[in-house]
Amino acid sequence: REELKTYSRKPANEDVLYGRDFDGDVTPIEQIDTAIGDVIISGMVRNVEMREIRNERTIIMFNVTDFTDTITVKVFAKNEQVPELSGVIKKGNFLKIKGNATFDKYDQEISIANVWGIRKGSDTRQVRNDLALHKRVELHCHTKMSDMDGVSEVKDIVKRAHDWGHPAIAITDHGVAQAFPDANHYIETLDKDDPFKVLYGVEGYVVDDLTKIAVHAGTQTLDDTYIVFDIETTGFSAIRDKIIEIGAVKVVNGEIVDRFSTFVNPQRPIPFEITNLTSITDEMVLEADPIEKVLPQFLEFVGDGVLVAHNASFDVGFIEQNCRYQEIEYRFTYVDTVAMARVLLPTLSKYKLNLVAKALGISLENHHRAVDDAGATAEIFVKFVEMLKKDHITDLKGINRFGERNVNAIRKMATHHIIILAKNDIGRYNLYQLISESHMTYYGRRPRIPKSLLNEHREGLVIGSACEAGELYKAILEERPAETIAELADFYDYYEIQPIGNNRFMIESSKVKNVNSEEDLQEINRKIVELGEQFKKPVVATCDVHFLDPEDEVYRRIIMAGKGFKDADDQAPLYLRTTEEMLKEFEYLGSAKAEEVVITNPNKIADMCEKIAPVRPDKCPPVIENSDQMLR
Numbered sequence: 001r002e003e004l005k006t007y008s009r010k011p012a013n014e015d016v017l018y019g020r021d022f023d024g025d026v027t028p029i030e031q032i033d034t035a036i037g038d039v040i041i042s043g044m045v046r047n048v049e050m051r052e053i054r055n056e057r058t059i060i061m062f063n064v065t066d067f068t069d070t071i072t073v074k075v076f077a078k079n080e081q082v083p084e085l086s087g088v089i090k091k092g093n094f095l096k097i098k099g100n101a102t103f104d105k106y107d108q109e110i111s112i113a114n115v116w117g118i119r120k121g122s123d124t125r126q127v128r129n130d131l132a133l134h135k136r137v138e139l140h141c142h143t144k145m146s147d148m149d150g151v152s153e154v155k156d157i158v159k160r161a162h163d164w165g166h167p168a169i170a171i172t173d174h175g176v177a178q179a180f181p182d183a184n185h186y187i188e189t190l191d192k193d194d195p196f197k198v199l200y201g202v203e204g205y206v207v208d209d210l211t212k213i214a215v216h217a218g219t220q221t222l223d224d225t226y227i228v229f230d231i232e233t234t235g236f237s238a239i240r241d242k243i244i245e246i247g248a249v250k251v252v253n254g255e256i257v258d259r260f261s262t263f264v265n266p267q268r269p270i271p272f273e274i275t276n277l278t279s280i281t282d283e284m285v286l287e288a289d290p291i292e293k294v295l296p297q298f299l300e301f302v303g304d305g306v307l308v309a310h311n312a313s314f315d316v317g318f319i320e321q322n323c324r325y326q327e328i329e330y331r332f333t334y335v336d337t338v339a340m341a342r343v344l345l346p347t348l349s350k351y352k353l354n355l356v357a358k359a360l361g362i363s364l365e366n367h368h369r370a371v372d373d374a375g376a377t378a379e380i381f382v383k384f385v386e387m388l389k390k391d392h393i394t395d396l397k398g399i400n401r402f403g404e405r406n407v408n409a410i411r412k413m414a415t416h417h418i419i420i421l422a423k424n425d426i427g428r429y430n431l432y433q434l435i436s437e438s439h440m441t442y443y444g445r446r447p448r449i450p451k452s453l454l455n456e457h458r459e460g461l462v463i464g465s466a467c468e469a470g471e472l473y474k475a476i477l478e479e480r481p482a483e484t485i486a487e488l489a490d491f492y493d494y495y496e497i498q499p500i501g502n503n504r505f506m507i508e509s510s511k512v513k514n515v516n517s518e519e520d521l522q523e524i525n526r527k528i529v530e531l532g533e534q535f536k537k538p539v540v541a542t543c544d545v546h547f548l549d550p551e552d553e554v555y556r557r558i559i560m561a562g563k564g565f566k567d568a569d570d571q572a573p574l575y576l577r578t579t580e581e582m583l584k585e586f587e588y589l590g591s592a593k594a595e596e597v598v599i600t601n602p603n604k605i606a607d608m609c610e611k612i613a614p615v616r617p618d619k620c621p622p623v624i625e626n627s628d629q630m631l632r
Contacts, residue, residue, distance in 0.1 A: 017088045018075075019117030022098040030068035032110060035103045041112065042066060042096040042121045048089055050082065058082050062089050064097065064112075067125065067551045072104070072111040073097060094121035128549070130164035132579035137602040139170045139464065140203070140419060140496065140542035141576070145179040148563060151555040152548045154179040158186045160548060160576060162196050168606040170199035172419055175447040177202060177435055180614035197611040200428060201421035202435060203466060207413045207442070209450040213339040213403045215312075216331060217396035222385045225305035226251040226335070228378035229298075230370045231315050232278050234266055235513060238321035239479040242266035244285055245278070246298055247371030249378035250305065254385055256378055260301045261371040263288035278368045295322050306396070307334035310353045310377050321481060335396070337377055339403065340384050346408035356380055405452055411444030416471035418449070419464030419496065424610045427460025451491075462608055465492045465528075467544050468503050476527050477514060489531050494538045494605055497525040497597060499585045501573040502544055508567075522588050529589060529597065538601035541586055541594075546574035 013021045027039045043066035052058050053076075060075045060082070077085055089095070096119040099112040130136075141157060142150030154171060161169035171179050183198045190196060229248035235241035243264045250258040263280070265288040275281055288294075298319075309315040312334045323330045341351045345359055353373060357364040362379045366372040388394075393402055403409060422428040434457055438447035454463075465472040472495060475485050489495070500522060506515040515521060532539035547556055553571040560568035577585070579599065586594040624630075 013119070015120040017095070017118045017120060018085065019098075019115060022117050022119070024098070026096070028068045029064070029066045029071050032069075032071060032101050034101075035110060036101045038098065038116070039101045039112070040096065040098045041071065042124070043094065044121075044123070045089060045091050045093045045095060046070060047091055048086075050086075052079065060085060060089060064095065067554075071101075072107065072109070073099065073115065074104075074111060074113050075115050088118065094123050095119070096121040125551070128578055128581075130166065130578040130580070132583075132599075134579070134599050135164065135166045136541075136579040136582055136599050137166055137168050137170075137606045138543055138545060138576060139199070139421070139540055139602055139605055140172055140467070140498075141170055141545040142173055142203070143171065143179040145176055146173040146203075146546070147176075148559055149174060149556075150546050151552060151559065152546075154182045155186045156548055157545065157576065158183050158198060162186075162190070164578065167195065167603065168197045168199055168609070170201050170419075170421060170606075172201045172203045172421075174203050175205060175435065175438060177432065177614065184614050195611075197606075197609070199421050199606060199609045200431070200612065200614055201419060202431065204418045204420055204434065204438065204449045205415040205446045206418040206454065206471070207410050207415055207448045207450050208471065209405065209410055209413065209452050210455075211313075211339075212400045213343070214306075214333065214335045214396035214399050216333040217400055218333060219395065219397075220306055220333065221395045222388065222393075223253045225303070226308050226381065227302045227305040228308040228374055228381050229260075229315065230309060230373040230377060231318055232274075232280060232368065232370045233318060234268070234271055234274055236314075237479040237514065238317045238481065240514070242268065243291055243294075243318055243322065244270060244274075244280055245370040246294065247369070247374035248298065248301060249374050250301070251308075251378055251382060254382055256382075258301075259371075259375075260298065261374075262294055262297070264294050265290045279366075280369075291322055292326060295319070295326060295328070299323075299328070307332050308337060308377065308381050309334065310337045310356075310373070310380075312336035312338075317481060317484075324481075333396070335381075335399070337380055337384065339409070340399070341380075342409035342412050343403045343406050344384055344387050346412075349412075351412065353377065353380075405450065407441060410442050410448055410450050413448075415446060415448055416474065417466035417469040418454075418471075419466045420449075420454075421462040421464070421605070421609060422612065423460050423462055423608055425460070425612055425616075427462075427609075428612055428614070430457035430460055433457050462605060463491070463493045464540070464605075465495045467496065467498060468506070470496070472531075473524070473528070476524055477512070479514065485531070486535075489535050489537070492537065494540055494601070495528050495532050497528050497539060497541050497586075498544050499541075499573065499577075499582075500525075503572075505567065505570070505572065525586075526589070529593065538604055539597050540602045540605060541582055541597040542602075543577050543582070544574050545576045548576055550575050 024040045026042045029041055043064040046063040046065050048062040050058055050060050056079045058077050058079055063070050063072055098117050099115040101110055102113050104111040143154040144150055171183050173179055180200055227248050227250055231243050232245040233241050233243050244266050245263050248260040249256050263285045265285050270282055307316055316332055316334050338351050341356050348359055354364050354367055357376050360383050362376055364376040422431045434449050438449045442448040472488050475488055500518050503521050506512040529539050557568050557571050582598045583594050
């Protein structure tokens with residue numbers, strides 16, 4: 001046990017607060033992971049605990065952090081010296097301490113004991129200030145209310161934006177509005193004439209339920225001609241990758257009447273992972289015709305029939321793109337059996353082809369071969385037609401009506417991120433309606449907002465395209481056709497781009513084939529900027545804030561590790577940036593364009609939003625005549 005060191009005369013160095021004076025190099029706390037003996041640490045006191053023990057002595061235990069890690073320090077003192085030490089060892093004080101790094105058998109961890117001396121420390125944290133003449137506005141910000149994601153208190157974030165002189169900041173937690181009251185409490189502490197405001201919003205999970213089960217449906221009945229087909233490709237991009245096999249089955253009056261099957265020479269090596277998946281090798285396609293010959297043959301087989309496929313947008317997208325390459329005019333009517341399955345088989349949790357086939361008792365051999373998958377899909381389609389007819393649905397338009405705002409289907413559909421901001425009191429009401437419906441009606445693993453519902457409540461709202469998980473960014477990343485991207489772009493009021501570091505994980509990901517360098521990420525941002533110019537929509541640069549300062553990433557790292565993310569230690573720099581930091585981040589766009597996306601456009605969006613409170617000032621309590629007399 002350590003004995004308190006006392007001296008008859010005070011040390012000559014006034015910086016010495018306890019014990020003896022000392023010199024030496026400071027060891028970062030993150031490097032103290034074993035009992036390494038004498039060390040010097042420097043940091044801030046996080047918390048202090050005192051406990052009186054035997055022989056009129058007190059143990060003072062306090063945690064010290066240097067913002068790389070935290071360690072416990074223990075000092076044993078005589079009771080009469082506790083008041084003096086209490087003035088030194090206080091929460092928030094910066095101290096330099098020399099002691100012995102040893103394994104504490106009681107706490108079962110490394111701690112600092114046998115303290116040699118304590119000196120005054122200094123705050124080595126880098127204080128960031130926004131010194132720009134014209135300030136930016138952050139339009140994408142998460143607080144602790146973004147469950148298991150954001151780590152900062154909303155008051156701290158709002159205060160920082162205000163202290164930096166930003167005119168506003170948006171609060172956009174995942175699917176909830178729980179941070180709004182605390183944000184408003186901070187606003188209430190400001191002078192009434194202070195123009196700073198909070199933009200109340202949400203990062204929602206949008207579902208595109210506007211895409212019909214039957215696209216471009218006309219007067220076709222369920223007994224007309226349908227071409228159920230499947231393709232195998234060298235990858236997922238209709239622009240970058242090639243078709244290597246087409247299999248199709250013709251269905252008339254609910255019966256299979258003809259088949260089409262052929263390999264396609266991609267005129268390039270088939271990737272190893274595609275061969276593993278499909279068992280199609282280079283030798284198998286070597287003697288096959290190229291797509292320039294195969295596509296006209298396939299279209300002749302299709303004729304005036306309706307195309308049917310499992311996840312039809314993918315297969316039809318490749319056919320449409322190759323039609324564009326060959327300058328073939330097209331307007332396909334097509335049906336998606338995945339969308340049909342969501343409506344007709346609501347008890348399934350997933351709708352992969354093999355799972356749907358199993359649910360319907362249909363055999364599927366050689367999965368991921370076009371001819372076999374097309375055959376199984378045809379049998380699935382025929383069974384679905386029988387089920388629809390039992391519900392008195394006999395044509396494609398009837399299928400679409402049957403699938404409109406189907407709750408079970410929406411709960412199973414893919415979600416994308418979307419930013420929704422309230423412009424005024426009407427927008428606040430509509431925002432709350434969307435949040436409530438997403439939780440009460442459409443919740444399926446996450447609160448979902450159907451696009452059809454969003455359109456009904458769009459008054460008073462500003463809609464942004466969000467981050468890399470937004471559908472616009474994904475469409476550009478996946479190199480979807482220009483018509484598809486244009487349709488998505490038209491839906492949003494503004495587009496969002498983010499610092500390269502936010503999406504750097506894509507470079508290392510084996511799942512993202514189209515991003516191999518920071519230049520690729522910059523190019524995606526440039527394309528979004530070009531879309532803004534094309535559609536005359538503002539493009540804004542956001543940080544996608546999840547913590548306040550760079551060093552706070554350690555807290556989110558712990559959360560991500562707890563959720564099982566293997567890359568938890570490689571945290572993206574999702575901190576609140578100053579105007580200068582953001583201008584530097586986007587300097588590759590040119591100084592004028594960087595200023596536009598960092599300062600001008602975010603301020604335009606902020607100016608569109610009135611200064612509102614998250615709740616009405618009048619709480620609207622119920623009025624019951626003579627209630628006070630009745631209660632007596």
